[in-house]
Amino acid sequence: MERREFMRACALGAAAATLPGIAQGNVEPRMYGRARLTDANGAPLKSRGVPVNTNLIFHYPFAATPCFLLNLGKPVKASARLRTADEKTYQWPGGVGAQSSIVAYSAICSHRLTYPTRDISFISYRAEPTPTSRYARVIHCCSEHSQYDPAGGAKVLAGPAPQPLAAILLEHDRERDELWAVGTLGGEMFNDFFAKYEFRLAVEHGPAARRPVEGTCRVVELAQFCRQQVKC
Numbered sequence: 001m002e003r004r005e006f007m008r009a010c011a012l013g014a015a016a017a018t019l020p021g022i023a024q025g026n027v028e029p030r031m032y033g034r035a036r037l038t039d040a041n042g043a044p045l046k047s048r049g050v051p052v053n054t055n056l057i058f059h060y061p062f063a064a065t066p067c068f069l070l071n072l073g074k075p076v077k078a079s080a081r082l083r084t085a086d087e088k089t090y091q092w093p094g095g096v097g098a099q100s101s102i103v104a105y106s107a108i109c110s111h112r113l114t115y116p117t118r119d120i121s122f123i124s125y126r127a128e129p130t131p132t133s134r135y136a137r138v139i140h141c142c143s144e145h146s147q148y149d150p151a152g153g154a155k156v157l158a159g160p161a162p163q164p165l166a167a168i169l170l171e172h173d174r175e176r177d178e179l180w181a182v183g184t185l186g187g188e189m190f191n192d193f194f195a196k197y198e199f200r201l202a203v204e205h206g207p208a209a210r211r212p213v214e215g216t217c218r219v220v221e222l223a224q225f226c227r228q229q230v231k232c
């Protein structure tokens with residue numbers, strides 16, 4: 001792979017402050033295993049093939065930690081400065097892919113850690129306003145109605161969430177039009193998540209819940225992953 005939108009150099013922890021759009025505040029990217037996104041059949045996912053305004057889900061950087069992959073349908077620029085709950089700042093670098101329109105975020109709500117399970121999801125992307133939301137094109141958590149702007153680094157638009165969703169850093173191979181997950185940026189909730197849901201995750205995933213994801217990770221539509229989506 002010759003050209004990448006995120007430089008692998010940051011995996012080494014060096015010169016992060018020089019990366020465009022990253023670490024201009026005081027939260028640095030956290031690099032995890034590098035994983036190529038694939039479709040439901042295991043074929044590499046092409047950025048041009050990612051459907052617009054569709055909830056897609058994959059698990060990264062651990063086997064049990066869900067993330068949204070969204071094609072917002074138009075180029076997405078870097079965000080304004082964002083702030084974590086512990087008052088650290090960062091700038092999210094914007095969309096990737098052939099149209100710079102693809103974004104990814106942890107699907108664990110930063111309020112009380114609601115997340116999509118195979119049985120039910122209270123959190124998802126909504127392209128249109130709803131009776132409980134005047135906003136369109138938001139990630140909406142129906143638990144207490146936190147809403148996040150996926151075109152703005154998942155900044156909080158409404159509700160009690162104390163910080164943006166953590167961003168999943170994606171790399172785009174322009175030659176092959178493939179997408180790779182490589183790390184996170186922002187306020188991670190993974191330790192709290194594993195502590196809160198220890199029993200449930202053990203039932204769902206056994207000892208594999210904390211297994212680091214690398215190599216590949218499968219992307220599926222939320223509607224296929226989850227039996228029931230709560231709309232609010």
Ligand code: FES
Pocket residue numbers: 109110111112113114141142143144145146159160161
């Ligand atoms: S858990 Fe999402 S708004 Fe409370």
